[in-house]
Amino acid sequence: MQKEPMLEQSYKKLSAELEYLKNEERAKIAKIIDEARALGDLKENAEYHAAKEKQGLMEARITELTDIIGRAHVIDPSALSHEKVSFGSTVLLTDQASGEEVRYVIVGTQESDPARGLISVHSPMARALLGKEEGDEVTLQLPGGRKSFDIEEVFYEEIVLDGDNG
Secondary structure, eight states: OOOEEEOHHHHHHHHHHHHHIIIIIHHHHHHHHHHHHHTSOSTTOHHHHHHHHHHHHHHHHHHHHHHHHHHEEEOOGGGSOOSBOOTTOEEEEEETTTOOEEEEEEEOTTTOBGGGTEEETTSHHHHHHTTOBTTOEEEEEETTEEEEEEEEEEEOOOOOOTTOOO
C-alpha cells in the first residue's frame, strides 16, 4: 500500500468532505430516493433514477476518500531541512538552453496543480528532482522534449493552495 504524502490542510479538507458525505449527504440522498420511490412506478421515475445515480457517485467518492485518508502520510514541510529537494521544497531552476527561470513546489497528489507550479511528489519531474541540491544539474523529459536545468535554489516557503484563506 503506497503512502500518500500530503499537507495537513489537505488531510483536514479531505476528512471534512468524507464526514460530510457520510453523515449528511448520504441521509439527504436516501430521503430523496424514499420520496421518489413513494411516487410509484420506478421504471419511468426520473427523480428516482437521478437520485440513484447521485448515490452511486457519492458512494464512489466515499470509497475513494476512505482509501486516500487511510494511506495519508501527513508531512509538515516546514520541519524538513530542504538542503536537498524533498516534499514541500520550492525549487528554482534555470533552463540551460533559454536561461528562463522556472519554479516548482513538490507537493502531494491531492495538492498538485501544475499550472500553478505545484507538482506531485509522484510525478516524473518531481522524482527527478528529489534528493538533488543547489548547484546540481537535472535533465527532465517534458511535454516539449528533453530539457536540462541548473538547480539555482532549494528552500521552503509556506505553501498556499487554491481556495485557502488561511
